[in-house]
Amino acid sequence: SQQGEEDPQALSIQEGENATMNCSYKTSINNLQWYRQNSGRGLVHLILIRSNEREKHSGRLRVTLDTSKKSSSLLITASRAADTASYFCATDLWGGKLIFGQGTELSVKP
Amino acid sequence: EPEVTQTPSHQVTQMGQEVILRCVPISNHLYFYWYRQILGQKVEFLVSFYNNEISEKSEIFDDQFSVERPDGSNFTLKIRSTKLEDSAMYFCASVGVAHSNQPQHFGDGTRLSIL
Numbered sequence: 474s475q476q477g478e479e480d481p482q483a484l485s486i487q488e489g490e491n492a493t494m495n496c497s498y499k500t501s502i503n504n505l506q507w508y509r510q511n512s513g514r515g516l517v518h519l520i521l522i523r524s525n526e527r528e529k530h531s532g533r534l535r536v537t538l539d540t541s542k543k544s545s546s547l548l549i550t551a552s553r554a555a556d557t558a559s560y561f562c563a564t565d566l567w568g569g570k571l572i573f574g575q576g577t578e579l580s581v582k583p
Numbered sequence: 584e585p586e587v588t589q590t591p592s593h594q595v596t597q598m599g600q601e602v603i604l605r606c607v608p609i610s611n612h613l614y615f616y617w618y619r620q621i622l623g624q625k626v627e628f629l630v631s632f633y634n635n636e637i638s639e640k641s642e643i644f645d646d647q648f649s650v651e652r653p654d655g656s657n658f659t660l661k662i663r664s665t666k667l668e669d670s671a672m673y674f675c676a677s678v679g680v681a682h683s684n685q686p687q688h689f690g691d692g693t694r695l696s697i698l
Contacts, residue, residue, distance in 0.1 A: 518686040573625045
């Protein structure tokens with residue numbers, strides 16, 4: 474498997490529900506970042522979690538990191554239709570460049 | 584909030600032609616990157632640039648690609664002789680300090696279509 478794999482690949486939920494996306498990686502990391510991409514648009518940084526952190530919150534976003542399992546999760550609580558987008562995890566391997574996963578396509582139905 | 588800007592937003596070019604994609608990173612950032620995203624696929628690293636030199640490049644970044652910081656604000660990606668498979672979204676990113684815990688800031692991308 475590749476560095477930075479997300480699951481599920483696609484997720485469809487109703488407005489108000491929570492959405493959970495998972496990311497797994499293979500090598501030691503400096504930090505892990507989550508980005509959002511609206512269709513055909515650029516990447517918007519959501520949250521960065523350092524390798525020595527286990528959980529981080531930002532508004533309706535909650536990110537966890539388990540370095541022993543080499544995995545992370547992104548939870549969006551009380552989802553809105555405007556949260557519809559693709560979500561990517563990206564690992565910083567101490568070299569500065571980011572390695573992206575395949576992404577999770579989230580659809581939030583009103 | 585300062586942002587990374589990219590021009591043009593969409594570029595259509597004939598195969599074999601040269602193309603230059605332009606980026607203006609955030610003004611006090613020192614590290615610059617190009618990534619690409621082929622339609623429906625993940626974002627892939629192309630090259631990183633610091634202190635007027637390439638820091639790292641991927642296997643994708645072959646002799647047809649080059650980067651330049653021609654002045655204090657612009658950062659360009661040139662593809663000398665475009666191929667059909669170069670069709671993709673190209674993203675520029677910048678960060679104040681690399682090897683730190685700062686997020687990279689991305690532009691909205693240039694959609695490159697090779698005919």
